Amino acid sequence: DGGRREPLGLAQREQRNRWGLAFLVALLVVVVAKLVVLQGVDGAPYAQAAENDRMKIYPIAAVRGAITDRDGRPLAYSVDAERVVADPTLVEDPARTALALTTLLDVPAAELTEKLSAETRYVVLAEQVSTEVTGRIRALEERQGLFFEDDPVRLYPAGAVGGQVVGFVGRDGDGLAGIEQRYEDVLSGTDGEERVEVDGRGNPIPSGIDDTVPAVDGSTVGLTLDEDLQFVVQQRLDAACADGFTTTASAVVQEVATGKVVAMAGCPGYDPGSYNTTDPELLGNPVISEVYEPGSVMKAVTLAAAVEEGKARADTVLNVNGHIQAGDVVVTDAHDHAPIDFTVTGILAKSSNVGTIMLAREVGDSTFERYLRAFGLGSTTGIELPGESAA
Numbered sequence: 001d002g003g004r005r006e007p008l009g010l011a012q013r014e015q016r017n018r019w020g021l022a023f024l025v026a027l028l029v030v031v032v033a034k035l036v037v038l039q040g041v042d043g044a045p046y047a048q049a050a051e052n053d054r055m056k057i058y059p060i061a062a063v064r065g066a067i068t069d070r071d072g073r074p075l076a077y078s079v080d081a082e083r084v085v086a087d088p089t090l091v092e093d094p095a096r097t098a099l100a101l102t103t104l105l106d107v108p109a110a111e112l113t114e115k116l117s118a119e120t121r122y123v124v125l126a127e128q129v130s131t132e133v134t135g136r137i138r139a140l141e142e143r144q145g146l147f148f149e150d151d152p153v154r155l156y157p158a159g160a161v162g163g164q165v166v167g168f169v170g171r172d173g174d175g176l177a178g179i180e181q182r183y184e185d186v187l188s189g190t191d192g193e194e195r196v197e198v199d200g201r202g203n204p205i206p207s208g209i210d211d212t213v214p215a216v217d218g219s220t221v222g223l224t225l226d227e228d229l230q231f232v233v234q235q236r237l238d239a240a241c242a243d244g245f246t247t248t249a250s251a252v253v254q255e256v257a258t259g260k261v262v263a264m265a266g267c268p269g270y271d272p273g274s275y276n277t278t279d280p281e282l283l284g285n286p287v288i289s290e291v292y293e294p295g296s297v298m299k300a301v302t303l304a305a306a307v308e309e310g311k312a313r314a315d316t317v318l319n320v321n322g323h324i325q326a327g328d329v330v331v332t333d334a335h336d337h338a339p340i341d342f343t344v345t346g347i348l349a350k351s352s353n354v355g356t357i358m359l360a361r362e363v364g365d366s367t368f369e370r371y372l373r374a375f376g377l378g379s380t381t382g383i384e385l386p387g388e389s390a391a
Contacts, residue, residue: 056198061150062189065218067166067179069227070262075158075166076180076272082134083151084125090145091116097142101125104133116145128153156272162230164285165223165264165385168272177275177283179221181386189218224260229253237267250287261383289387294377299356302363303348305371311362314345320355331357 066077084105091097098112105112105126115123128151137143154169167178174188175181192215197205233251240249253263266286270278294301306312322337323330333352347355360368372378380388 054197056147056196058147058194058196059149060192060194060212060215061152061173062191062215063152063217064154064169064173064189065187066220067187068220068222069162069225069230070223071226072222073158073227075162075223075225075227076154076156078152078154080131081128081151081153082131083127083149084129084134084137085147085149086116086123086125087121087145087147088116088118088123089121092144093142097145100140100142101137104137105129127151154273158227158231159273160269160271161227161234162223162225162265163270163272164266164287165225166272168275168283178272178285178385179223180272182384183221186221187218190216192216224255224262225264226262230263230265233263234265234267234269237265237269241267248286250290252287284387285385288383288385289389291389296351299348299351301371301375301377302356302360302368303344304375305363305368306344306359308371309363309367312344312359314343316344317341318344318347318355318358320347320352320358322354324354324357326357 063080064078067075069075084101088094094113094116095109097116098109101107101112102109107126112125115125125146134148137146138148152173154173156163156166156168163178165178167180167182168176169180170176175184180187192213194213195211233253237249237251240246248267250266251263252261254261264285264287268282270282275283303312307314312318318341319339320333320342321339322335323332325331331353333350333354342350342352342355344355344359346352347359363371378390380390382388
């Protein structure tokens, strides 16, 4: 009996061995297949993920172009500053680091400690910090986990002078009003970036990869404004708005020969450097955005139409009363008067409302409208400022 059992035991062992071998072969096939997938099919994404872990990208901000007056005097320009950020996972002692930074950044230590202890890889500690201060931070022993990003400061040295024309930029550095907005593409430039290989603690590896795409700085935009004349105009407007009777006033000064605008302002104005604390209702340029009644300027348009259409000549005489019915209102001259003989030239010289209406009626409504449009009423001038309303 014993002799018959032994062959049976050997057969069982051989069968178990075959099953074990088959299992090992199957396991090996699975491992090899997984390796093939990792290396061949999914290799690129995993390699990219590994590279991303060891590469850190630092943005390089383009320096925004300046805005100058006609003589090159700056009305807006940018200075270097930096944003101080941190990777809390790399900060060994948040409280100690916060204590070292609190005076330099003028941020409470408790607030810094909370940020440096956050469960995230990126926190902003302070913005628009001067390069002198960030240089001192770089020299700290506790700078582990701290990083710096370009964060320029926009300055307006003339303050409110020309502010409504120059406009301002938002916190992200994009133009939100005036020339800053109109010439955003010219002023902003193109940001660059620096890709640096870092170790497990986030520190740059001296001999590692360091690829830099330099920023392309913005261009300067020169205006036709004259800063000195602009200052005088705004002084006069401010005085007018402070008389207790005037609420708003505007003025435009142009060169007669070229039509160039050398001063433009309205009151009340604002300082672009303090736009975020200014009443939003004041953050525009009323000279171009608000609609005004043309007033006596229309007399020149009306008389031009009458003369051009042959309805009158400069020396044509009209008997002009002191008042006239126009629709459902009675229009008078500056002072009501008995009928007076005025030449067409006299109507313009005396700014006679009644005489002007008489000439407009001679021209006719449809013809008069054609002249109004020919003179540009109802259309924009195309001035290089945003928000212009039709005249």
